[in-house]
Every structure is written in structure tokens, then in C-alpha cells.
Amino acid sequence: MKFRRSERLIDMTNYLLDHPRQLVSLTFFAERYSSAKSSISEDLAIIKETFEERGIGTLQTIAGAAGGVKYSVKISEKAAMPFVTELCQMIASPDRLLPGGYLYMTDILGNPSIVQKAGKIIASAYANTDIDVVMTVATKGIPLAYAVATQLNVPVVIVRRDTKVTEGSTVSINYVSGSTKRIQTMVLSKRSLSEGSKVLIVDDFMKAGGTINGMISMLEEFKAKVAGIAVLVESEEKIEERLINDYLSLVQLENVDEKEKTINVKVGNFFKA
Known part of the structure; x- marks a missing residue:
């Protein structure tokens, strides 16, 4: 034909x-x-x-x-900025406020169009980086991780809070939550990663970075390497210590005032990289 x-x-x-x-x-x-x-x-x-x-x-x-x-x-800054600006406006809506100063994000992370666009922008930053695997932690970061991995044409590895019989033997580590200072556990199947794998860590939200720091520790157990760290939203609220310094974010959450019902948001450091 x-x-x-x-x-x-x-x-x-x-x-x-x-x-x-x-x-x-x-x-x-x-x-x-x-x-x-x-x-x-x-x-x-x-x-x-x-x-x-x-x-x-x-x-x-x-x-x-x-x-x-x-x-x-390869998404240009000119092409990415309108989407990220609109995302900031969505996140800044007072209707998202939940008791305790938390934000409702399920509608955003459950919207395929939004997640795919965010995934393309993040993947664009690592298009020329040698990456074997995208890693995230269950559960909310999974859609974003798959969106990024699709554009990079690599598999996704999911770190979980508890073991599942379908994953066989696992590696388990304890880590300190950056915001609550509690000792928590994460597990990963031994079959998930090969030694020396270059891993891009992707998550939906980062405050102090304790969870991401835990994933870095997990990679050390597998003798794998961190190729990059990217988050959809990072919190810029005052914290004692930021455990992660080298990362990309699409949105920065400056502060949340539960009493005044205001959420201050700006574009992330992606555009400063």
C-alpha cells in the first residue's frame, strides 16, 4: 500500500x-x-x-x-507557563482548604488532562538525562509518576507503606518524616530495581522532604542512583529543615491561612532551573 x-x-x-x-x-x-x-x-x-x-x-x-x-x-517555558499559572490558580482556590490546613488535591491528581500535561513538563526537564526508572510512593503520586514515565519511555517503581504478597520478597527501611518527625516504614520489592539503576523520583507534594529522603535511602539499599527529583507542589511554609535541596517543582505553596481562608501560591523553581 x-x-x-x-x-x-x-x-x-x-x-x-x-x-x-x-x-x-x-x-x-x-x-x-x-x-x-x-x-x-x-x-x-x-x-x-x-x-x-x-x-x-x-x-x-x-x-x-x-x-x-x-x-x-521538550516543552518550552513559553508553552509551559500558561498551564502552570492556571494550575496555581486552581490550587489557590479557598474551596480546597480542609481542616488542619490541608489541601484537597484529588480532583487535580485524578484529572488525566492535568496530570498528562504536568508529566510532559517534568519529563521535558529530564529528556536528555540517562534514566532507567521513575520511582514514587503510593498512592497520590502514582498518576503523575506514570505520566512522566510515559514520556521518558521507562517503567514505574512504586514504594509502599506495607508489604503485598504479590510482590514477593521485599526490602524494608525506616525513615523519619520531615514534618511530623515520626518514624515510618517503606518497602519495595527486591525485583523492582536492578543494581546501578538511574532513578528519577517523582512525587505529588513535598514539605520537608522526609518521604523523598526515605526513597533516597531505599535506593542506597539497591545500590541505585538518584538521577533527579521532581514534585508537582512544594510547600514553602517555614519548616525547621529542608531535607532535600536539589529538586524541581512546578508549583510553590507559600502559605495557608486557615482562619482567613487564603492559599498563596506561585510558580515553582522549574522556571528558574
Whole structure:
């Protein structure tokens, strides 16, 4: 079957978006569309230009017999800022206040459109970083972790608070919660990580960073490495000690006044990185 150029461009674009950070040979596309490699190269040049102009991503061309093209998500600051600004406005709504100064976030973390957009922006920051696995802790950070992992084309590893029989043998560690100073436990299946894995830690919310610090300790047990740390929201309220310093955030929660029913929010350090 012979494809028209417009059909090739649409199908090729869709294939690349579905296979991020995967090397695709020109031969594969040539055989897929029964087209000459020269025609495929011209099509890829068009897609590359459009991706970069629209702030969608980049196409890396790798020369040689084993070469091809590789798509990586790359969201420009100009493209990301409107979404993050709108996210700040959503989080700042007084209706989110819960007793004790907590915020209701389930609607945001349960919205596929919001989570996918946030995942693309976070993944964009690590598109050129060598990452084998995305790690998060159960439960609210799971959708965001999968959104990021989808764009980086890597698996997700979930640290849990208790053991599950379906995960086999586990490694268990104790860690100190950064905000409450309580000793807590987290467990991870021994089959989840290979020694030397490069791990991107993703979480929905960070206050002092105790949970993330616990995940770092867990990685040490597996002799794995931290490739990066990213959170959707970080709290900037006064705390005794921030346990994590090197991280990216999309939103900064400055303070919550339960009495006045106000939530002050600003864009995170992602745009300062």
C-alpha cells in the first residue's frame, strides 16, 4: 500500500509521539510506508521543524548504519507557563482548604488532562538525562509518576507503606518524616530495581522532604542512583529543615491561612532551573 505524503506525516508523527526516546531507523519508516529513505528524511525534517517551533519536542538524528531518529519531549517555558499559572490558580482556590490546613488535591491528581500535561513538563526537564526508572510512593503520586514515565519511555517503581504478597520478597527501611518527625516504614520489592539503576523520583507534594529522603535511602539499599527529583507542589511554609535541596517543582505553596481562608501560591523553581 502506497501512502500519500500527508498520511505519512500524520502516521509518522503519531508513531514518534507514542515511542519517545526510542531510536527508530529510517529503514523501518521506509518499509512501513513503501517509500524511499530520501522521502522519509524530508518528512522527518518537516516534523522536526514543526515540533521545535511549537514547543512540542525535538528529533535527534543519529547517523550510521544503526542510526535513525529519536523523539524527546521538550516543552518550552513559553508553552509551559500558561498551564502552570492556571494550575496555581486552581490550587489557590479557598474551596480546597480542609481542616488542619490541608489541601484537597484529588480532583487535580485524578484529572488525566492535568496530570498528562504536568508529566510532559517534568519529563521535558529530564529528556536528555540517562534514566532507567521513575520511582514514587503510593498512592497520590502514582498518576503523575506514570505520566512522566510515559514520556521518558521507562517503567514505574512504586514504594509502599506495607508489604503485598504479590510482590514477593521485599526490602524494608525506616525513615523519619520531615514534618511530623515520626518514624515510618517503606518497602519495595527486591525485583523492582536492578543494581546501578538511574532513578528519577517523582512525587505529588513535598514539605520537608522526609518521604523523598526515605526513597533516597531505599535506593542506597539497591545500590541505585538518584538521577533527579521532581514534585508537582512544594510547600514553602517555614519548616525547621529542608531535607532535600536539589529538586524541581512546578508549583510553590507559600502559605495557608486557615482562619482567613487564603492559599498563596506561585510558580515553582522549574522556571528558574
